[in-house]
Amino acid sequence: MKALSIRQPWAWLITNGYKDIENRTWSTRFRGRVLIHASKGMTRAEYEDVEDYLMFGGFDGMKAIRLPAMADLERGGIVGVATVSNCIPSQERLSPWHMEGQFGFHLTDAKALPLVACKGALGFFDIPPDVAAILRVMRAPAARCHAARDGECSWAHCPQIRDGEPVKSGRHCPHDKHDEDE
Incomplete structure (x- = not known):
């Protein structure tokens, strides 16, 4: 690309x-x-x-x-x-x-x-x-990512995790496929 x-x-x-x-x-x-x-x-x-x-x-x-x-x-x-x-x-x-x-x-x-x-x-x-x-x-989908919601993520390449710690970006993780209302 x-x-x-x-x-x-x-x-x-x-x-x-x-x-x-x-x-x-x-x-x-x-x-x-x-x-x-x-x-x-x-x-x-x-x-x-x-x-x-x-x-x-x-x-x-x-x-x-x-x-x-x-x-x-x-x-x-x-x-x-x-x-x-x-x-x-x-x-x-x-x-x-x-x-x-x-x-x-x-x-x-x-x-x-x-x-x-x-x-x-x-x-x-x-x-x-x-x-x-x-x-x-x-870009590959994760099974379930909670990084933007509760600071936990099971995906090793999650963009919301840096140096093993959750990033407080103010954005939902792009791999979190769950609705805002959950």
């Missing part, structure tokens, strides 16, 4: 459903699912520039977006997945996330994934086989 490296906190904004455009200086014909790779690097200035953009940028709804603390943004690996549905030239931009003079990769169906460490690359790149194997295991 292909991946695309994006610097934080832009990657977080995409995988959490806020940002629908990834800006690039180059066009692409690629369409389809792509893994979102969070680059390792992020400076304080870059983080603050994004905070300023949210406060004073494209539309009023941006002001309500609260970024995680800089130290809490995961970097250096796969953090989500989205679908590239189009590549929009600058002169046709409609989204407040689409920057002037840039091609906008229109992203849909974005979702966050637990961090899977992986080296990034320029452009669309193929993920290594070991990373693909981890992602396949994460």
Whole structure:
């Protein structure tokens, strides 16, 4: 599967459903699912520039977006997945996330994934086989997972367990197939 490296906190904004455009200086014909790779690097200035953009940028709804603390943004690996549905030239931009003079990769169906460490690359790149194997295991259904409900999980690769301890992510484990009302 292909991946695309994006610097934080832009990657977080995409995988959490806020940002629908990834800006690039180059066009692409690629369409389809792509893994979102969070680059390792992020400076304080870059983080603050994004905070300023949210406060004073494209539309009023941006002001309500609260970024995680800089130290809490995961970097250096796969953090989500989205679908590239189009590549929009600058002169046709409609989204407040689409920057002037840039091609906008229109992203849909974005979702966050637990961090899977992986080296990034320029452009669309193929993920290594070991990373693909981890992602396949994460996608496989568990018999029963309670990680997001009671801190117990019997699945060794549960994304809600890190270093043998439950993660308090505020999200239900994606492998928990039980209704919210249980």
